Amino acid sequence: MKERKTELEYAFPKTVPVMAGYLVLGAAYGILMADSGFGPVWSVAISIVVYAGSLQYLGVSLLATAVNPLYGFLMSFMLNARHLFYGISMLDKYRPVKRFKPYLIFGLTDETFSVLCAEEPPAEMDRDKVYFWVSFLDQCYWVLGTLLGAVLGSFLTFNTAGMDFALTALFVVIFVGQWEDRQGHPSALLGLTATAMCLLLFGQDNFIIPAMAVILLVLFAAYQRTRTGKGEMENGNIRN
Amino acid sequence: MGTLGIEIGIVAAMVAATVLSRFLPFWVFRGGRKTPPFVDFLGKTLPYATIGLLVIYCLKAPILSVKAQIAGGGNGGAAAWGLPELIAVAAVALLHKWKKNSLLSIGAGTVLYMVLVQVVFS
Numbered sequence: 001m002k003e004r005k006t007e008l009e010y011a012f013p014k015t016v017p018v019m020a021g022y023l024v025l026g027a028a029y030g031i032l033m034a035d036s037g038f039g040p041v042w043s044v045a046i047s048i049v050v051y052a053g054s055l056q057y058l059g060v061s062l063l064a065t066a067v068n069p070l071y072g073f074l075m076s077f078m079l080n081a082r083h084l085f086y087g088i089s090m091l092d093k094y095r096p097v098k099r100f101k102p103y104l105i106f107g108l109t110d111e112t113f114s115v116l117c118a119e120e121p122p123a124e125m126d127r128d129k130v131y132f133w134v135s136f137l138d139q140c141y142w143v144l145g146t147l148l149g150a151v152l153g154s155f156l157t158f159n160t161a162g163m164d165f166a167l168t169a170l171f172v173v174i175f176v177g178q179w180e181d182r183q184g185h186p187s188a189l190l191g192l193t194a195t196a197m198c199l200l201l202f203g204q205d206n207f208i209i210p211a212m213a214v215i216l217l218v219l220f221a222a223y224q225r226t227r228t229g230k231g232e233m234e235n236g237n238i239r240n
Numbered sequence: 241m242g243t244l245g246i247e248i249g250i251v252a253a254m255v256a257a258t259v260l261s262r263f264l265p266f267w268v269f270r271g272g273r274k275t276p277p278f279v280d281f282l283g284k285t286l287p288y289a290t291i292g293l294l295v296i297y298c299l300k301a302p303i304l305s306v307k308a309q310i311a312g313g314g315n316g317g318a319a320a321w322g323l324p325e326l327i328a329v330a331a332v333a334l335l336h337k338w339k340k341n342s343l344l345s346i347g348a349g350t351v352l353y354m355v356l357v358q359v360v361f362s
Contacts, residue, residue: 017346050254062250069249076257082290083258087265089286091275094266108262110294117287162354168298168325169332169349175291176336184288191292200307204300208293215289216282223281 007125011133014119018111019141021167026145029056033150036064040150047146051139052109055079081209086113093117100132107135109142111167114174190218299325319361328353 026047033043038060050056055076062072086108093116094104108116112135121130178184198211269275275283296303302322309316318324332349339345 017342020346020350046251046254050251050258052254052258055254055258059250059254062254063247066243066246067250069246069253072250073253073257076254077261080257080261082293083261084265085286085290087262088279088282089290091265091269091279092283105262105266106259114291114294159354159358162324162357163350165325165328165353166346166350168295168329169346169353170342171291171294171298172329172332172349173336173342173345175295176333177340177342178288178291184285187285187288188292191289192296193292194289195293195296196303199296199300199303204304207300208297211293211296215286215293219282219285219289220278222285223278226281 004124007121007129008133010121010125011130012137014115015134015137015141017166017170017173018115018138021111021170022138022141023145023148024163024166025053026142027149029053029060030146030149030151032057032060033146036060038063040147043146043150044143047143048139051107051142052080052083053142078209082110082212083108085212086110086117089113089117094131097128097131099128100135104131104135107139109138111170112138114171118174118177186222187219190215194218299329302326317361319357324353324356324361327356 029047030040030043033046034040046056046059050059058075058079059072062075067075087105090108090113094101097104115134115138116131119130119134121127175188178188194214195207195211198207198214201207202210269279299322302325305316305320306322309320314321328349331352332345335348336342336345
């Protein structure tokens with residue numbers, strides 16, 4: 001008889017793609033921080049208590065220019081507003097969770113969300129533990145990457161240009177995986193087109209918030225149609 | 241406030257903003273409070289739209305570069321037309337559709353992209 005897998009053994013392979021992205025991006029963060037005069041103590045501590053990739057990159061310049069913390073808070077919340085989406089998407093999944101819940105919510109980064117939103121652990125496993133291990137392993141990679149970058153950054157000799165494409169590849173892989181589910185097509189296409197149009201209109205520093213607003217408005221319109229014309233749409237399946 | 245005080249204040253602001261953005265949905269819809277039907281609907285549709293958003297977010301530099309090429313006459317060469325990203329994204333998508341192995345798709349795609357930007361289109 002095959003020995004039963006532990007939750008850690010089940011969770012680890014799910015996090016390997018994130019490991020590749022986080023070690024590289026975490027190391028790049030450590031290098032950037034060191035370059036601005038903040039050593040491993042700063043960068044590692046921030047990777048533990050903030051743990052938000054793109055915000056930490058922004059934080060390098062916030063710290064270097066010593067901005068007013070209130071302004072820093074507003075900028076940070078703007079950049080982080082997409083996490084509200086992740087939370088709403090995970091409400092049902094995390095509702096029955098008994099243990100580690102505050103940590104699971106704290107650790108809901110882009111990548112952890114993208115792994116867990118599609119994750120259905122086998123019935124015989126302790127779901128709370130699977131979610132915990134995925135979340136915790138991901139943060140370990142991020143912190144470890146940060147430490148490596150902060151300490152060893154100056155000794156890197158091979159050309160790492162293009163390595164951060166691992167993160168793009170991760171999202172493309174998840175997109176292709178979700179595409180298997182036909183009823184997600186309209187929403188997936190909405191995400192692509194609304195975001196691309198906002199990027200072209202508003203430029204790379206200001207497109208995320210408008211893109212989210214457009215996505216929410218279109219989904220709200222689609223939702224209204226389900227209520228007026230019953231049966232046109234079930235389980236989020238938008239039919240025209 | 242000294243420099244160290246400001247720096248600690250900035251880190252605290254980053255922590256507060258992150259905690260707020262991650263915990264707010266769970267606080268608003270906590271416990272027995274039933275989530276409104278629209279929020280349920282969002283839960284079923286948003287994950288797809290969000291991954292679409294993140295794909296574009298990752299590709300923002302090449303997309304804007306292509307836009308600049310179209311606006312400026314297009315003499316920037318293959319890399320400015322986003323060819324490395326186009327090839328690598330297509331390779332990742334096809335490889336993943338074929339083999340369905342995340343690690344393989346991501347690893348091979350990243351190595352391909354590094355070769356494209358460092359050697360082929362350098």
